[in-house]
Amino acid sequence: MNGQRTCHQETLVNISKQYKCDSVPPLLFSKLAYWQTNMFSICLNIVYRNNSHNFAKMKEEQKNNHKSPLRVLVFSASLRADSLNTRLAKLAAVVIERNGHKADVANMQEFDCPSYNQDADVDNIYPPGAEELRKRILANDAFIIASPEYNASMPGHLKNLIDWGSRFRPQPFNERHALLMSASPAMIGGNRGLWALRMPLEHLGADVYPNMFSLAMAHQAFTTEGKIADGTLANRFEANIIAFLNLVEAAKHYPLMKEAWVEYLGEKPDPVIDRVE
Numbered sequence: 001m002n003g004q005r006t007c008h009q010e011t012l013v014n015i016s017k018q019y020k021c022d023s024v025p026p027l028l029f030s031k032l033a034y035w036q037t038n039m040f041s042i043c044l045n046i047v048y049r050n051n052s053h054n055f056a057k058m059k060e061e062q063k064n065n066h067k068s069p070l071r072v073l074v075f076s077a078s079l080r081a082d083s084l085n086t087r088l089a090k091l092a093a094v095v096i097e098r099n100g101h102k103a104d105v106a107n108m109q110e111f112d113c114p115s116y117n118q119d120a121d122v123d124n125i126y127p128p129g130a131e132e133l134r135k136r137i138l139a140n141d142a143f144i145i146a147s148p149e150y151n152a153s154m155p156g157h158l159k160n161l162i163d164w165g166s167r168f169r170p171q172p173f174n175e176r177h178a179l180l181m182s183a184s185p186a187m188i189g190g191n192r193g194l195w196a197l198r199m200p201l202e203h204l205g206a207d208v209y210p211n212m213f214s215l216a217m218a219h220q221a222f223t224t225e226g227k228i229a230d231g232t233l234a235n236r237f238e239a240n241i242i243a244f245l246n247l248v249e250a251a252k253h254y255p256l257m258k259e260a261w262v263e264y265l266g267e268k269p270d271p272v273i274d275r276v277e
């Protein structure tokens, strides 16, 4: 790495020297720089668990994992036959496969659930749609949702699915990596809906990627082959997915490094009030 390192980067370098592990992936440097500049009031603490007993085993796992492709669940949250978001989801799957990973493409019909009713939530019996989503989330390393925006929020059926999904134990969204995207004929591209969608996912412990992609004027944005017509936007779409995949890959293949997010609540840092996810 050229240039000046931040203290967190130095920490990573020291960790790698101290424990003689492979070089710290450049991706982690760039992500740290990104987080540091973009996520103010949040401190990122790198916590290394000195588990020398399992070090050889973990290193071997890392080595074996190194070239294994990621598996990414991709689905559109639209139930509509000619959905713009389904087109975007399909395009995301193409990018994933082109970069050597596996896309598990699903559609919203597979996950659709009756309205959540706490009276019906008994004996650990869940609607088949929620069971299917849970199964697919757990079978993949990450998930991508392309969601329509309805009335400046997410569609009700998607929130309903998340509510059902949140009832499983262990709760399947926890610590899963997620990337959000949207397509809309409007000028904002459905982006407000994604901010609404982030909230329950983050609440449930998902690592929602900071950059979201929203395709404005989506009814005119695709070529007849289903690609994004505008070259700049197409590049941004692809770069966003690749950056997300790199992060998921680093999290999967460098298990020695554990990250803890410490939310700064406006008081002096204090173990009593710090909320560590």
Ligand SMILES: Cc1cc2nc3c(=O)[nH]c(=O)nc-3n(C[C@H](O)[C@H](O)[C@H](O)COP(=O)(O)O)c2cc1C
Pocket: 078, 079, 080, 082, 083, 084, 085, 086, 148, 149, 150, 151, 152, 153, 183, 184, 185, 186, 187, 188, 189, 190
């Ligand atoms: C009930 C309803 C509410 C909508 N609200 C919004 C909105 O707030 N913002 C927006 O950009 N588009 C809104 N739309 C338009 C959708 O973005 C548009 O129908 C889009 O094509 C839906 O996504 P899909 O093609 O993937 O089904 C709304 C559509 C419906 C049916």
